[in-house]
Amino acid sequence: MTQxxxxxxxxxxxxxxxxxxxxxxxxxxxxxxxxxxxxxxIFRATTSICYGIENGAEAIIPVSQVEECxxxxxxxxxxxxxxxxNGEVVSGFDFGNSPFSYTKEKVAGKTVVLTTTNGTHALHxxxxxKKIVLGSFLNITALCNWLKTQNDNILLxxxxxxxNFNLEDTLFAGAVVEQLKGTTLRTDDPAIAANDLFQLxxxxxxxxxxxxxxxxxxxxxxxxxxxxxxxxxxxxxAIPILDGEKLVKLVV
Amino acid sequence: MTQxxxxxxxxxxxxxxxxxxxxxxxxxxxxxxxxxxxxxxIFRATTSICYGIENGAEAIIPVSQVEECxxxxxxxxxxxxxxxxNGEVVSGFDFGNSPFSYTKEKVAGKTVVLTTTNGTHALHxxxxxKKIVLGSFLNITALCNWLKTQNDNILLxxxxxxxNFNLEDTLFAGAVVEQLKGTTLRTDDPAIAANDLFQLxxxxxxxxxxxxxxxxxxxxxxxxxxxxxxxxxxxxxAIPILDGEKLVKLVV
Numbered sequence: 098m099t100q101x102x103x104x105x106x107x108x109x110x111x112x113x114x115x116x117x118x119x120x121x122x123x124x125x126x127x128x129x130x131x132x133x134x135x136x137x138x139i140f141r142a143t144t145s146i147c148y149g150i151e152n153g154a155e156a157i158i159p160v161s162q163v164e165e166c167x168x169x170x171x172x173x174x175x176x177x178x179x180x181x182x183n184g185e186v187v188s189g190f191d192f193g194n195s196p197f198s199y200t201k202e203k204v205a206g207k208t209v210v211l212t213t214t215n216g217t218h219a220l221h222x223x224x225x226x227k228k229i230v231l232g233s234f235l236n237i238t239a240l241c242n243w244l245k246t247q248n249d250n251i252l253l254x255x256x257x258x259x260x261n262f263n264l265e266d267t268l269f270a271g272a273v274v275e276q277l278k279g280t281t282l283r284t285d286d287p288a289i290a291a292n293d294l295f296q297l298x299x300x301x302x303x304x305x306x307x308x309x310x311x312x313x314x315x316x317x318x319x320x321x322x323x324x325x326x327x328x329x330x331x332x333x334x335a336i337p338i339l340d341g342e343k344l345v346k347l348v349v
Numbered sequence: 350m351t352q353x354x355x356x357x358x359x360x361x362x363x364x365x366x367x368x369x370x371x372x373x374x375x376x377x378x379x380x381x382x383x384x385x386x387x388x389x390x391i392f393r394a395t396t397s398i399c400y401g402i403e404n405g406a407e408a409i410i411p412v413s414q415v416e417e418c419x420x421x422x423x424x425x426x427x428x429x430x431x432x433x434x435n436g437e438v439v440s441g442f443d444f445g446n447s448p449f450s451y452t453k454e455k456v457a458g459k460t461v462v463l464t465t466t467n468g469t470h471a472l473h474x475x476x477x478x479k480k481i482v483l484g485s486f487l488n489i490t491a492l493c494n495w496l497k498t499q500n501d502n503i504l505l506x507x508x509x510x511x512x513n514f515n516l517e518d519t520l521f522a523g524a525v526v527e528q529l530k531g532t533t534l535r536t537d538d539p540a541i542a543a544n545d546l547f548q549l550x551x552x553x554x555x556x557x558x559x560x561x562x563x564x565x566x567x568x569x570x571x572x573x574x575x576x577x578x579x580x581x582x583x584x585x586x587a588i589p590i591l592d593g594e595k596l597v598k599l600v601v
Contacts, residue, residue, distance in 0.1 A: 119371065119514055120375065122374055122375055123372065123375075125374075126374065126511070126512055126513050258538075259378070261378050261538075261539070262371055262375075262538055262539045262542070264538045264542060286510075286513075286514055286516045286563070287514045289516065289560060289561065290514070290519065290542070290546055293545075293546060294542055294545060297545055297549070309538055309541065
């Protein structure tokens with residue numbers, strides 16, 4: 098599916114689409130150039146980036162490889178360098194993807210270069226999209242309100258875990274589908290499934306997610322406070338958008 | 350993830366795994382050689398094959414390409430040749446993947462060569478598995494009873510639609526997870542999600558699936574009778590298993 102037709106809702110006369118890409122491994126099945134893409138990595142990359150941008154970070158530069166991040170040391174910029182792999186800060190870097198590293202005190206007025214196991218990978222596979230924004234429970238309503246103004250196809254890309262499905266990103270996608278229910282957007286099977294799962298989980302997201310196969314792994318990393326933080330809803334309004342190589346605050 | 354360690358439950362001392370591969374595009378994420386694989390293509394390939402084997406077909410030979418199927422004309426065997434693409438019988442073939450083509454009258458004592466859009470594709474990507482069996486709602490309890498005797502890792506492979514997620518195969522996977530709940534099998538996030546969706550849908554599978562994005566497409570193909578047939582539960586007990594190039598009846 099590599100044909101690059103400009104299938105805008107206007108050109109086809111059909112309602113715009115709202116679809117869910119359950120893992121980055123499935124991104125090749127989509128013509129991403131037809132969509133506004135929302136990158137989702139709830140634990141913890143997109144949550145932390147949303148928080149950092151809300152807190153006044155000038156920009157956050159997502160890179161795929163640890164080496165790319167490290168190379169910024171030699172470039173003469175006064176950037177903060179953050180790298181996470183398998184839930185832990187990579188040795189030698191300022192911090193990782195914990196939201197507690199993206200407070201006002203730490204990032205206001207600064208630029209952060211960041212690489213993570215899943216979220217930045219999903220973003221880089223989506224680069225041909227019309228627009229790329231980031232979502233988290235923190236800014237979900239602000240994000241959905243903006244999406245409603247776009248009148249274009251939307252692809253919710255779940256970063257997942259190592260290219261496979263995970264529950265938390267899927268639940269978030271389902272929560273977005275829920276907020277966009279009043280529109281004429283046409284959904285697909287993954288969106289239906291994500292929304293049904295969200296309906297099940299919404300009254301106790303934390304409790305529902307405790308049954309996930311990696312909650313034990315996250316607990317062993319000692320990041321339960323991070324997890325709780327990432328499940329706060331509507332505590333921020335800033336929407337990170339990719340502008341060139343940088344994630345910056347979308348001006349609505 | 351290409352390392353071929355023999356990670357049997359016995360060798361690792363851990364409980365066997367029960368995992369769900371939501372689409373064939375995700376098969377490369379698994380070391381399939383560590384699993385018994387169950388191929389799932391509810392509408393309609395695995396349903397029809399289960400039905401045909403139950404009805405006394407000697408064997409069903411799954412092939413990937415229409416051309417491979419056609420080539421059997423020249424081989425001098427008295428085989429039936431079946432080919433389906435996009436829900437329709439390919440021109441020039443005896444039939445496709447409608448279960449109504451796999452009755453006793455049509456297939457008893459015969460060998461069928463079959464190619465389909467999704468199911469045979471999923472099977473061919475799983476060839477390194479320890480064993481490959483086929484599942485459908487028709488034989489679900491017989492299948493699960495056999496799986497309980499295996500004491501090995503199980504991977505439920507959803508054929509999906511054109512490499513992407515679909516609801517019906519996921520629901521079936523969730524139904525298998527449900528039946529295997531009394532065991533010590535360790536599940537993953539896709540299995541949890543599939544099972545939760547099955548819990549939602551189980552009292553009215555047909556009604557639930559009407560909201561799927563391709564129910565309209567299936568209706569337009571005029572196969573509503575096929576769909577209803579594929580949702581019958583426990584009407585057969587035969588389990589197709591791959592033996593060499595042929596799917597035959599598993600002798601339990």
